[in-house]
Amino acid sequence: EQEVDEYRKGLAIRVSGFDVPKPIKLFEECGFSTALMGAITKQGYEKPTTIQCQALPIVLSGRDVIGIAKTGSGKTAAFVLPMIVHIMDQPELDKGEGPVGVICAPTRELAHQIYLEAKKFAKPYGIRVGAVYGGVSKLDQFKELKAGCEVVVATPGRLIDLLKMKALTMLRATYLVLDEADRMFDLGFEPQMRSIVGQIRPDRQTLLFSATMPYKVERLAREILSDPVRVTVGEVG
Numbered sequence: 001e002q003e004v005d006e007y008r009k010g011l012a013i014r015v016s017g018f019d020v021p022k023p024i025k026l027f028e029e030c031g032f033s034t035a036l037m038g039a040i041t042k043q044g045y046e047k048p049t050t051i052q053c054q055a056l057p058i059v060l061s062g063r064d065v066i067g068i069a070k071t072g073s074g075k076t077a078a079f080v081l082p083m084i085v086h087i088m089d090q091p092e093l094d095k096g097e098g099p100v101g102v103i104c105a106p107t108r109e110l111a112h113q114i115y116l117e118a119k120k121f122a123k124p125y126g127i128r129v130g131a132v133y134g135g136v137s138k139l140d141q142f143k144e145l146k147a148g149c150e151v152v153v154a155t156p157g158r159l160i161d162l163l164k165m166k167a168l169t170m171l172r173a174t175y176l177v178l179d180e181a182d183r184m185f186d187l188g189f190e191p192q193m194r195s196i197v198g199q200i201r202p203d204r205q206t207l208l209f210s211a212t213m214p215y216k217v218e219r220l221a222r223e224i225l226s227d228p229v230r231v232t233v234g235e236v237g
């Protein structure tokens with residue numbers, strides 16, 4: 001315990017919440033399958049980044065997480081890797097419809113980056129990842145979603161459009177990520193985020209990542225996360 005505390009202090013890490021799982025130092029401690037470890041190695045990831053060391057065991061334990069860390073700290077893998085495990089844990093994945101994992105990001109560029117990373121880790125398992133953002137034809141997205149996806153990576157506006165068109169349902173969604181939540185607020189996506197969250201069952205696992213935590217983001221987090229663990233890396237304004 002004390003060792004963990006001192007280690008966190010040295011790296012400007014703050015973690016708060018009840019019964020927080022211990023951080024890891026190596027990917028090998030995560031209990032990932034050989035296929036997932038292979039995909040991690042193939043990506044050139046030798047060791048988890050600071051936020052990954054803290055967040056991976058917590059997310060893998062099924063807890064809700066508020067992750068606060070600056071750009072470039074490796075937040076994507078911190079939510080994508082546990083998402084793959086979460087999806088593979090679904091007992092009857094071949095039944096039902098709609099995504100199990102839903103990831104929202106503020107811009108098409110960010111959504112596209114997450115899409116590419118998610119695809120790399122999903123590929124060994126045959127998990128289908130759908131891209132739901134501008135710059136891709138809506139009709140093509142409609143068809144892709146109709147064919148079936150276990151994961152959608154989306155900008156909030158386009159996801160709402162496709163939900164209205166009944167291209168997908170959220171009936172099966174149990175893993176929700178709001179990435180760069182502060183930027184989604186800046187871009188005026190609060191109503192869309194709330195609408196999306198409102199369509200997903202309340203017993204889902206919810207993860208919220210943000211570079212900053214202004215009051216509005218804090219308030220949303222309080223409303224939509226259950227008993228979250230907060231992980232902060234570095235000094236955050």
Ligand code: ADP
Pocket residue numbers: 044045046047048049052069070071072073074075076077
């Ligand atoms: P953030 O979302 O915090 O801005 P990203 O998830 O986009 O950060 O990661 C930033 C960069 O670091 C990406 O190029 C990513 O591939 C790389 N990266 C992530 N995790 C690791 C790791 N464990 N080892 C090496 N590189 C990593």
Ligand code: MG
Pocket residue numbers: 072075076179
């Ligand atoms: Mg990111």
